[in-house]
Amino acid sequence: MRKILVVGAGQSGLQLALGLQSHGYEVTLMSNRTADEIRSGRVMSTQCMFDTALQHERDLQLNFWESQAPKIEGLGVSVAAPGSFDPGPSQRAIDWVGRLDGYAQSVDQRVKMAGWMETFAQRGGQLVVHGAAVGDLDYFSRTYDLVLVAAGKGELVSMFARDPERSPYAEPQRALAVAYVHGLGPRAEHPDFHAVRCNLVPGVGELFIMPTLTTSGPADILFWEGIPGGPLDVFNGVKDPAEHLSLTLELMEKFTPWEYERATKVELTDAGGTLAGRYAPTVRNPVGRLPGGGLVLGVADVVVANDPITGQGSNSASKCAAAYLASIIEREDKPFDEEWMRSTFDRYWATAQHVTKWTNAMLAPPPEHILNLIGAAGQLPAVADRFANGFNDPADFENFFYDPEKTQAYLASMA
Missing domain, CATH: 3.30.9.40 (D-Amino Acid Oxidase; Chain A, domain 2)
Structure with missing residues (x-):
């Protein structure tokens, strides 16, 4: 049985830990707070999740609040x-x-993360309530087959270098x-x-x-x-x-x-x-190197942090957890080496790159063709519907959003 350590108990860390657990992996989850502390603490995000991300939760039978949350x-x-x-x-x-x-x-993450954490423990997962420093991971990396860092704030993030080519903004927008x-x-x-x-x-x-x-x-x-x-x-x-x-x-x-x-x-x-x-939108190198030479893989907003203007954070976290889960299962008993880590991140980046491009575009003042598109949606319900559904699948914006000629051709075809 392969041993995996997940550091961070947010959308991606918990979804991944529960998913691995359901496939028979021996999973340890590190959280800096107990379920009760999360439930009685401050709100953590705005988390509107669209259909594809919700489906990843349904696939793992973790959609505990689906009947109660407003549709x-x-x-x-x-x-x-x-x-x-x-x-x-x-x-x-x-x-x-x-x-x-x-x-x-x-679903308020205080409700979801507390509930998921209790489920993980009830199902026999090892839950360690302790803040993790780089030194701790150095120690743990020798006893686990894979260490995943899903804690998007604090010292651990500094292990993952900023990717300047994919991070156009150095300051919060x-x-x-x-x-x-x-x-x-x-x-x-x-x-x-x-x-x-x-x-x-x-x-x-x-x-x-x-x-x-x-x-x-x-x-x-x-x-x-x-x-x-x-x-x-x-x-x-x-x-x-x-x-x-x-x-x-x-x-x-x-x-x-x-x-x-x-x-x-x-x-x-x-x-x-x-x-x-506030925080600066940042894409980072997905592989972190520990002082003792061990490697750790960054998850979700540790490696791709976008501004919440497009409401993609928890959606991306869910999609990242689903992609990583599939890659880990497919790896069977082969080592989780650096090449595998990079290809696992690339599998996630195939969808995340569309989120990053769209989000960064929405942070800038809108060019004329985008204003025309948003204006036309008021007269053309099909355009409004397509724009709305882009929040579920941001890859579709490539077809009609960024390029003035594509936007013009699309609007002409709909008029």
Whole structure:
């Protein structure tokens, strides 16, 4: 029986540990927190997962909350009219919603990771609650056939060198601020229809709103992405959750009044329901070298960290875990050497490269052909639907998004 160590108990680490466990591997999982500490702690992300990523969970029978979490059937885009932050119909230059072929869902990672961690232990997995340093891995690498690093923050990430060719941004491109709330009213035009709402405020940033399942039941996430130094970049140093929510709502009233009007009665789901921060989108070398000569393989956002503007983080983590699981099983009893590690990462990069390209494009001011595409989706439901489904399969954007000529030809074919 091959022995595998997984360091990090997020979407990818836990999905991979549980998947390996179900295939008879002897798996040890290292987490810096217990399940109870995770469940009662702060929110960790926004995690809207689309159909392909959800299917990876179903394949491993880990979709424990599928019947409870709101089914997200669409993805809407609104663009604030230039300079018009006055009430009235002129607020939005663009407003449409596309329908997803398969529904999306968001389960608060406090609920999911705590539940998965308990399942892993119940099924006989060895759970070590301890923060891991490079020195610890040096020791462990001699006793395990494979060490996977799925902890996307802290000292361990420094083992994986930044890949400058695949990382165009050296600095964070957005300041992020998340609030989990109860009491958000429905959109008047689609009261019974759950959708992720992407509100674009040109030159300022973006507001995303998504239904979720949290520790206290169904809720909604209010998520600002602010251009650094701009009017949304005001959450740094805000420690009080009530002040965080109050700022969130003030900014909604000013920049997205059509969303603010349904948020007047919201309250935080819990004292841990806010999060703020920023990080530079980075792709790293997937193989880390330990001081003693051992090798470790980086997983998910350890090696490919994108800005959450396209909502791909947990989707990519799930797809990475699925790709790595398949590669490990196919390897049978052959050594997990550096060549295998690089080819395993390349298998994941085949899908991740599309996420990185699209996400980095969305962080830049949109060129004219993209504005035309987003505008046309308001008149052509099939274009809105295709754009929405690109969140599930970002590879499709190659066919109609980046190249002005392809965009023009596509829109001409749909008109």
